[in-house]
Amino acid sequence: MKVRYSYLPQQFSKCDDLWIRLKVLVKSGDFTLGKPLKIFEKKFSKLIGTRYAVGVNSGTDAIKLPLKAIGIKPGDEIITAANTFVATVGAITELGAKPIFVDCDNTFCMNVDLIEKKITKKTKAIVPVHFAGYMTNMPKLIKLAKKYNIPIIEDACQSILANINGKNAGTWGIAGSFSLHPLKNINVWADGGIITTNNKNLYRKLILLRNHGLIDRDTVKICGYNSRLDTFQAVVGNWLLPQAKSISNQRIKNANFLDKEFSKIKEIIVPYRPKNFKIVYHLYIVFSEKRDQLYKFCLSKGIEAKIHYPTPIYLQEAYKYLKYKKGDFKVTDEHCKKIISFPCDQHLNNKQLKYIVNTVKSFFK
Amino acid sequence: MKIPYVDLSYKNKSINNLISIFKNILKKGQFVGGEEVDIFEKKIAKFCGTKYAVALNSGTDALTLALHLLGVTRGDEVITSPNSFIASTSVIVHLGAKPVFVDVLKDQNIDPSKIEKAITKKTKVIMPVHLSGRMCRMDEIMLIAKKNNISVVEDAAQAIGSKYKNKLSGSYGHFGCFSAHPLKNLNALGDSGYLTTNNFRHYKKIKSLSNHGMENRNVVKNFGYVSRMDNIQAAFLNYKINNLSSIIDKRRENFLVYSKYLDRKNVFFIDEREDEFNTYHTFVVQVNLRDKLKNYLLKKKISTSIHYPIPIHLQPASKYLGYKKGDFIVTEEQSKKIITLPINENLNIEQIKYICRNINQFYKNL
Numbered sequence: 001m002k003v004r005y006s007y008l009p010q011q012f013s014k015c016d017d018l019w020i021r022l023k024v025l026v027k028s029g030d031f032t033l034g035k036p037l038k039i040f041e042k043k044f045s046k047l048i049g050t051r052y053a054v055g056v057n058s059g060t061d062a063i064k065l066p067l068k069a070i071g072i073k074p075g076d077e078i079i080t081a082a083n084t085f086v087a088t089v090g091a092i093t094e095l096g097a098k099p100i101f102v103d104c105d106n107t108f109c110m111n112v113d114l115i116e117k118k119i120t121k122k123t124k125a126i127v128p129v130h131f132a133g134y135m136t137n138m139p140k141l142i143k144l145a146k147k148y149n150i151p152i153i154e155d156a157c158q159s160i161l162a163n164i165n166g167k168n169a170g171t172w173g174i175a176g177s178f179s180l181h182p183l184k185n186i187n188v189w190a191d192g193g194i195i196t197t198n199n200k201n202l203y204r205k206l207i208l209l210r211n212h213g214l215i216d217r218d219t220v221k222i223c224g225y226n227s228r229l230d231t232f233q234a235v236v237g238n239w240l241l242p243q244a245k246s247i248s249n250q251r252i253k254n255a256n257f258l259d260k261e262f263s264k265i266k267e268i269i270v271p272y273r274p275k276n277f278k279i280v281y282h283l284y285i286v287f288s289e290k291r292d293q294l295y296k297f298c299l300s301k302g303i304e305a306k307i308h309y310p311t312p313i314y315l316q317e318a319y320k321y322l323k324y325k326k327g328d329f330k331v332t333d334e335h336c337k338k339i340i341s342f343p344c345d346q347h348l349n350n351k352q353l354k355y356i357v358n359t360v361k362s363f364f365k
Numbered sequence: 366m367k368i369p370y371v372d373l374s375y376k377n378k379s380i381n382n383l384i385s386i387f388k389n390i391l392k393k394g395q396f397v398g399g400e401e402v403d404i405f406e407k408k409i410a411k412f413c414g415t416k417y418a419v420a421l422n423s424g425t426d427a428l429t430l431a432l433h434l435l436g437v438t439r440g441d442e443v444i445t446s447p448n449s450f451i452a453s454t455s456v457i458v459h460l461g462a463k464p465v466f467v468d469v470l471k472d473q474n475i476d477p478s479k480i481e482k483a484i485t486k487k488t489k490v491i492m493p494v495h496l497s498g499r500m501c502r503m504d505e506i507m508l509i510a511k512k513n514n515i516s517v518v519e520d521a522a523q524a525i526g527s528k529y530k531n532k533l534s535g536s537y538g539h540f541g542c543f544s545a546h547p548l549k550n551l552n553a554l555g556d557s558g559y560l561t562t563n564n565f566r567h568y569k570k571i572k573s574l575s576n577h578g579m580e581n582r583n584v585v586k587n588f589g590y591v592s593r594m595d596n597i598q599a600a601f602l603n604y605k606i607n608n609l610s611s612i613i614d615k616r617r618e619n620f621l622v623y624s625k626y627l628d629r630k631n632v633f634f635i636d637e638r639e640d641e642f643n644t645y646h647t648f649v650v651q652v653n654l655r656d657k658l659k660n661y662l663l664k665k666k667i668s669t670s671i672h673y674p675i676p677i678h679l680q681p682a683s684k685y686l687g688y689k690k691g692d693f694i695v696t697e698e699q700s701k702k703i704i705t706l707p708i709n710e711n712l713n714i715e716q717i718k719y720i721c722r723n724i725n726q727f728y729k730n731l
Contacts, residue, residue: 008394019384026380029373031547031554057422057556060577060591074439074461086577086585093588096439096461182396189396190555190595191422212425212451213682218673220680223455226425230555230595309583316585318578 001355005304007347008182012189018239025235033211034231040238041194044178047161047244048170050196052203055229056210059157059179062193063091065227066153066175067125069205072097076124080155081110081136082314082329083336084129088155089313092127099322101314103329106272108285109136111331112144119148126152130159130169132283132308133185133251138164138172153177157193158282160185161248165276170196175206180229180237185251185282186244188233248280250346254353255281258344261357262286267364269338283308284344291340297363298342303356306341366719370668372711373547386600398576399596405603406559409543412526412606413535415561417568420594421575424522424544424558425452428492429459430574430592431518431540431560434567437462437489444483445492445520446475447678447688448696453494453520454677462489464686466678468693472635473497473649473703476695477505481513490516495524495534497672498550498616498644503529503537518542522558525551526613528642535561545594545602550616550646551609553598615710616645622714623648623706626721631728633702647672648708654731655704661727667720670705 012018025036037055045053056062072078074096080088082101092099100118105111108131115126126145128136136154145152152173156162159169160178170176178184180192197203205222208215213224229237262268269287273279285308288294298305312332314324327333342356375383390401402420410418421427437443439461445453447466457464465488467479473496480491491510493501503519510517517538521527524534525543535541543549545557562568570587573580578589620643624636633651637643649672652658659669676696678688690697706720 006394008396009392012391012394019388022387023380023384026375026383026554029375029547031373032556058591086579086589087591090577090588090590094590182394189390189597191397191591191593212455214451218671218675220451220455220675220677220682223458223682224451225455225459226423226452226556228556230598232555232597233595311583313585318585318588 002302003343003352005343007345010347021235031231037231037234040234043241048168048196050171051198054195054206056193057227058191059193060087060091061227062177062195065206065209070151077122078125079118080127081129083332103331107134108132109134112137112140127155129155133159133280135162135164135169162280163278188236190233192229192233247346251281254344255284281344283341285339285341287338291338294363301359308341367666368716370670370707390597390600396596401596401599405599408606413561414533415536416563418559418561419571421558422592423556426592427542427558427560428456430571435516441489442487443490446494447676447693449494468695474501477502480509484513488515490518492518492520494520497649498524498527498646500527500529500534523646527644530640553602557594557598612710613644616708619708620645622717628725645708647705649703649705651702655702658727665723672705676700
């Protein structure tokens with residue numbers, strides 16, 4: 001049996017109504033900042049529960065633009081997670097700011113207790129990363145940020161519709177950053193991102209920043225970027241958005257099944273699942289001491305397992321200049337050796353899920 | 366007669382072609398990077414006569430990555446013209462460098478004779494902008510650059526297929542940067558861009574820079590950007606590039622109609638010189654009473670545009686650079702006189718004649 005990681009061909013195999021909508025768009029020629037984009041932004045902000053949403057070119061830009069908007073400049077320090085995908089850090093360094101890493105805890109997210117001692121006069125923002133569909137401990141983080149008056153920009157790229165006590169990712173900080181990349185839970189057919197916020201001033205600034213800083217066709221108010229979500233992709237998004245809740249519910253159901261079965265295998269450790277968290281399982285990750293062998297075994301059995309990510313960002317060549325060294329982030333390092341990701345998406349069937357479990361079982365036998 | 370400035374809508378037959386192209390992509394589920402992107406890069410490099418091309422998210426990003434790779438950073442200076450679209454200047458600013466403007470010639474392109482005076486020890490790059498589909502005097506510019514050991518990045522966003530002295534845009538400088546925005550002659554269905562180069566090392570580096578600086582899925586070599594052309598847009602461009610030459614031909618024909626029927630007493634524009642091959646991304650003419658003419662034409666249902674009414678050095682965003690009115694006299698004069706007439710490939714001769722008649726009439730009525 002084959003259990004593929006990417007379900008994209010399946011996901012869009014029956015979408016005749018979407019094709020009709022795309023034909024309408026192509027006929028209209030409304031390709032840049034068009035009407036479907038405005039509709040998508042409205043629907044998305046409603047889904048997440050913020051006043052505004054701004055469609056941009058990628059999840060990376062969804063982090064970069066709010067940072068730029070709150071005035072981040074060269075020399076500033078920004079606290080973020082040591083175990084994130086490169087894009088979070090790329091967005092920070094692109095603005096000339098310095099990423100200050102914090103180790104994660106057993107939820108894969110930043111250990112909020114470790115943040116305070118990293119705060120300096122130069123700290124201008126905190127970017128918690130809601131990794132793999134989890135969430136950073138936002139109630140605690142909000143308290144800390146208030147104490148020091150530091151704005152929070154949530155990297156929610158992997159956690160659309162995740163929540164703590166019913167409050168969604170992307171509604172806690174001054175801005176929430178989402179990715180619509182084809183591999184995300186809500187996915188368009190290309191790079192794409194969207195920013196949520198309740199702050200009107202920030203919203204206005206983001207609208208300028210994504211479109212060359214133009215207040216009208218001829219006047220440039222601030223130096224901006226070219227980072228617009230294609231209207232074409234907004235049409236895809238509008239088609240997909242009504243399915244958002246059922247997508248995350250199905251993922252949760254699959255994850256619960258895997259959790260239950262994996263916890264019967266003593267060589268597999270299922271991560272901590274806090275009760276008041278809604279985890280949306282963008283990635284389904286468990287721990288194994290024999291990760292490398294297990295990984296190879298699964299691949300040989302047709303299961304496309306993955307590792308997110310084998311080399312932590314602070315040890316990448318690009319960030320050598322920050323002078324971190326191996327051992328600086330013990331939990332992250334531990335995770336890197338043990339983590340393995342299994343398919344968990346909404347298009348898997350029961351047989352495939354059981355096959356994953358049985359394959360892992362047979363490996364340890 | 367109603368004449369829109371542009372017409373981006375697609376007709377039924379081509380829509381069906383498009384949908385089948387997209388369905389093909391969907392079947393494979395390859396949206397980011399992919400076969401179509403590779404094909405496009407090969408096709409466009411061949412078209413431009415360069416060894417390599419990299420498909421990117423926008424023309425703006427093409428400029429950013431080119432400058433980044435050439436080492437432009439805080440404190441450096443980049444020479445460019447002040448009458449361009451804002452993007453060519455903002456990319457310089459975002460890298461922390463200072464845009465140094467040089468005034469333009471009658472044909473709206475940078476004046477090579479004024480470049481040398483603007484060069485300082487800090488000058489890293491000269492960025493000529495091929496405005497409206499007409500190329501800058503690249504031979505002179507390359508000579509100045511060579512003499513002063515400065516790199517050249519061509520902002521060819523509006524000039525795919527344009528030639529100067531028989532050489533194509535994007536093949537003179539260290540990099541050629543192009544836009545495939547929906548309003549361009551070779552246009553995608555959303556933001557897209559690409560860059561050309563003859564340098565293999567540069568090509569490899571730009572590829573990585575546009576993809577988070579990643580060498581492979583797990584190794585990050587340098588800090589990078591996310592600027593990838595969508596596979597679906599690449600597929601569309603691969604389909605459209607087959608018509609590019611005929612689109613350019615049609616726009617050139619349209620220009621000839623204009624030049625035959627417009628009364629030159631009132632309307633100033635420069636004919637194609639012998640060593641030029643212009644592609645008329647836009648057709649910009651210079652007139653007196655520009656705003657009145659624009660309104661008059663609008664009443665006659667003819668839409669026109671202005672590229673661009675406020676020069677970059679006078680934009681609110683540029684205040685901190687300390688330029689003032691009068692610093693670039695030719696650009697400022699032109700900004701009051703320029704008007705862009707419709708020239709897209711969907712226009713027919715009768716429509717253009719109608720535009721010319723109305724313009725001539727406007728000045729007769731005075």
